[in-house]
Amino acid sequence: METITSLVIEAQGGDKKAMEQLYQQFRPLLLKESARYGELDLDCYQELSEHFIRLILDFKVRP
Template sequence: MSDTFLRQLFDAAQRGDGDAIGTILDIFKPMIYKNSCINGSFDCDCFQELCIKFIHCIKKFKFTNISDITKYFG
């Protein structure tokens, strides 16, 4: 995924584009899933709360450097 594409997705998401928000959520879903495990078991309530918080953060995120985001996925 190119830095330009990710930046365009975030710009669209911050303008309220639901498809862009969904795409970003799909990109980061493995990380959210991993952080939804409590004591070795998946917690669906935690996953849902993390997804809601992540969407909120997408809308508030300010780019200072594209590497702020791209370092979290390969």
């Protein structure tokens, strides 16, 4: 089983499967935060998803 750290490193190296695994792990949180008032706000979900991907790609992993 891969750790989040190893998945982040692989995703930063261009591994699309690693990015997909990370996204699937955090998808419930993104959905929860996009549905604050009982309804899913698709615009919010899309913004959070894009921001999540950018954060993964920019995250600095310390050895």
